[in-house]
Amino acid sequence: MTLTFTLNGRKMSQEISPDESLLSVLRRCGCYSVRSGCDTSNCGICTVWVDGHAILSCSYPAPRAEGRSVTTMEGVRDEAQDLMTFLAEEGADQCGFCSPGFIMSVLAMLRELKDPTVDEMEQYLSGNLCRCTGYNSQHRAIVKLLEKRRDEHHV
Amino acid sequence: MAGSLQEAYELLLKSRQSRILAGGMWLRLGSTPISHAIDLSRLGLDTIQKTEDCLEIGAMVTLRQLECDVLTREAFSGILPTSVQSIVGTQFRSTATLGGSVYARFGFSDPVCALLSLRARVVFYKAGEMDLETYLASPPVRDILTCVRIPLSSQAASYQSLRHTRTDFPVLNLSLSRDEQGLHTLSVGARPMKAMRCREAESCLDCGDTEGALQAVRQLPYGTNMRAGAEYRQEIASVLLERALEEMKA
Amino acid sequence: MSENRFRAVNRAVPKTDAFSIMGGAPVYTGDMVPRDALTVLLLRSPHAFARVKKVHKDKAMLVSGVVCVLDHTDVPSHRYSNAGASYPGNNPFDRRILDEYARYVGDPVALVAAETEEAARKALKLIRVEYEVLQPVLDYETADTDPSVVHPEDNFVFQCDIGGDLEHNVLSTIQSDGGDFDAAYAACPIQLDETYHTMANQQAMMETFRTYSYLDQAGRLTLVSSTQITFHARRLVSQALGIPQAKVRVIKPRVGGGFGAKQSMGTELFAAVVTHLTGRPAYCCFTRQETCQCTNTRHAFRIRVRMGADLDGTVRALWVDSLENAGAYGEHAANVIGLSAHKTIPLCAKAEDWRFTGKVVYTNTTPGGAYRGFGATQGCFAVESTLNKLAVKLHLDPTLIRLKNIPEVGKPMSAYYGEVLQSCSLDRCIATGKKMISWDEKYAPAPFSKPSGPHRYRGVGMAVSMQGSGITATDNCSVTLRLDDGGFYTLLIGASDIGTGCDTILAQMAAEILQCDTEKITVSGVDTSYSPYDKGSYASSTTYITGNATTKAAKELLGKMYDAAAETLKVPREELFFDGESFSGRGARLTVFELGRDSVNRFQTWLSATASFSSPTSPPPFVAGFAEVEVDTQTGEVKLLDLVGVVDCGTVINKALAHVQAEGGFAQGAGMALYEQVHLTEEGKLSTNSFMQYKLPSRLDLPPIRIAFEESYEPTGPFGAKSIGEVVINTPSPAIMAAIQNAVGVTIQTLPATAEKVFMALRAAEGQKEIR
Structure with a gap:
């Protein structure tokens, strides 16, 4: 079957099989930031947005994306620039394999919750596992980003 | 992608290997081959509405909607949002649906335990409306779950669970509600078997016999799986009930 | 220590590859697989222990798109170890690519390579295996008295004597003593005897095992693999396939974590054997389930600690008795057990009378392997818990007990191979x-x-x-550092950055000596064709051992640059001043750019230095x-x-x-x-x-x-x-x-x-x- 959808702002038509996951379609479309980590919907590495909502592309049936707008890391690199800078400063990228999915979750959170508390942040991001960092450095980076945004807002 | 419930139903009956696609979260984990995955995502089953006497939640309402919707947050002491907020993570809950959880009636289900204590009813396309409790006890059904109806009679409720990690399946869960007449409904799930009501404890609570209820809840059947042993589950069932009563007092 | 003592090290420098990996650039193994690579899938044993009588492959072979279906009769019979460790070593050659015996639930029995994943899956379902199901050994605490023998094969190879007894499922036994434990323990007023169990934990790096392989322009079997042990993998693949090392090349791109798991091979040989036999590119990627169940985990241990102490909390006698579950195969097992004692007993520095006894057994469970800590973690739990018990027993503050017992600088640590702290x-x-x-x-x-x-x-x-810093007198790490003609430096390493950031850390060290910014040092991944030898990333060694090689190479290169500048400027070397940008002296000046340009132009020597390091100690x-x-x-x-x-x-x-x-x-x-x-x-x-x-x-x-x-x-x-x-x-x-x-x-x-x-x-x- 043919899937017609918007990928990172561009209209796409892609031949897919009916039981395919969105993840596999996205990788075929060249979005290599979208990766599989666990196969059981537990790790958050494959996080992308469908119509602006963060979802797990490994368990999202590709046909369901028909007519919808899908966003991957490749489509938000500009928006992610500050966050990436702070993550790099903290060394929070480590192996980097989970970073794109994590960044997609953080950006979705910041669109949904303008100024989250630490508890809200941890709750929102709890579906993004990371084995390298122990999460602390990620949190420090987000806090720095929030501070920067607050400062910009005041200016 | 089904265009109507009738079309979906016909597709479902066509082959034993057809499956209704709710969230799709478990699809890749099964080993049985699936010939048709029937997607209900465009049938308008994703709304939460309040009627005169019940809250009606469409089968395709996601767990995330259940968590964030103002209607579910305000009703039943907020136990529906509480019951789902430990399920894996935000992205998972954005795709997983209530219908998927209820239809599958897994023993570990958090929302099923909460719904059972709220005396929820389930509505199927062909079989019509029935008690969730009846459905939980019934043999497998080839039908389409369209919505869940929860009577608004509950006045106070509490949902409790114990987990190894905060986003793991529960070791045990327990949900308690009390209606206008002071009557209690108590369900215990992840025993690890399916959630069930504990009528003996309910009657004790109705008469104000807390001690009796704490004893009664230990008498339910409990089992052992990799998360805990039957004996431990039995012990903490009464602790969770105590915590629920404590919370409802407050 | 003053903050400004260093220019490039001792600072928080972002990783050299931070933005590409975070931005989702296609830099990991799975992102670069050739389009025409065959998909390789494995059929795995449902039995914990079984002999494969016959694999019926005919139906699977008929599936359109299937290129080959292999079982143990089709693959080379050489035994090898999956463990990445210097050769010769303690790891038994107990594996075959596909074996006649399945030794745990998930051990591969057959392999399918097909044009598409769909075809490979279909074929996998059509393979029928006749098994002779055997009684498995599941409890490691009784494995040595179990009538079943996990490794009955006649071509099992011990590289050296490690006290094995395969009839009793014993892979290794070990004992070492310092002083007279029995006498010292008997004389102690306080005696503790405690037993602990640790689990077979998952390393759980986010990128599962994956390898693709192809024949390069020279016909060499080339593997691109998510590995910590690029050079060892080259040797192990050549050994398993029975082909010369010169015919094997291994490339390590970015790696999504390892924590020791990828110090053993996982997918390498399954891709390699297909390319070797068919000449086609092949890709093998393990699912999370395969990675958890069918690669390697931390070794489960039972540790009994006997501790004798004075009433003031000074530990005088210490016996660590470790029993380790190797699982079905022996990767790293005989080395891991040593650390349970040698990295714990020295922390009770006054315990001059100590003993370490250990036994490693085979069972029909998921193989153990390397996981961060490598036995020291298991030992630490047991010995430190016993020290805490001692504190409770004596009503002493556990921090004060530690201060009484920890080792002192300048003294030899007898249980730590006699090394002086x-x-x-x-x-x-x-x-x-x-x-x-x-x-x-x-x-x-x-x-x-x-x-x-x-x-x-x-x-x-x-x-x-x-812990340690590398393995004493065992591993060699080399680097090459050169001045390129754009006036920048290229650092070639064989150390495998698996997310740890060693590419950045080693660049910082070179930059410190060359007095430049870290960005001026270019570092690449590892390719056994081009990179200098490095044993790989394990044993906490890269910063220390490869770091020492890097500083050596940087100093040597700087010396050569001084010489070349002196010759060019006709100024004696001693009078030259180098500020990282240029050499100057007697009013003359030569920039690093000019030096780089001239070194590939009119000089007789190209400015580069290669240095190696193998450490006599492991601080x-x-x-x-x-x-x-x-x-x-x-x-x-x-x-x-x-x-x-x-x-x-x-x-x-x-x-x-x-x-x-x-x-x-x-x-x-x-x-x-x-x-x-x-x-x-x-x-x-x-x-x-x-x-x-x-x-x-x-x-x-x-x-x-x-x-x-x-x-x-x-x-x-x-x-x-x-x-x-x-x-x-x-x-x-x-x-x-x-x-x-x-x-x-x-x-x-x-x-x-x-x-x-x-x-x-x-x-x-x-x-x-x-x-x-």
């Missing part, structure tokens, strides 16, 4: 950690003395640990770890409130990366202590084989992990540095168990401390009270 700030680490966690306010010797709510009590606990880094918990006595739930770690890794080379290494290590240690359960079915299948069932701590399960550094200066290390990678995982288990004991008086000696275990222990303690 040259740097240690463990006393300062303990002092700083105590301050950070407010130990003196929080530590109350009596349990139940810190109620924090109904049925809730708090407690604190601590432990110390050491230990140290850590003092603290934990605070709150225990609910009604349910046994343990809430982790605080984790504090103070680390002595010598000079910190990269402050950000070292900090995150430490935080990550503590997080994994906390997972091992509280959450990560391992479960086998009765048939011996690992049921905790997914992230759904094997629970890594999420961010909701961990407190803020607070790390501090107490730098020492290791005279043999680059800029005074030692290692950090492994030591940071060791202390959470004993520290958290001690905190639980401190809170509610029960001791958990089998990990992890689940609520159920704590509850049952509390109930048993309650019962004992009633009997009294």
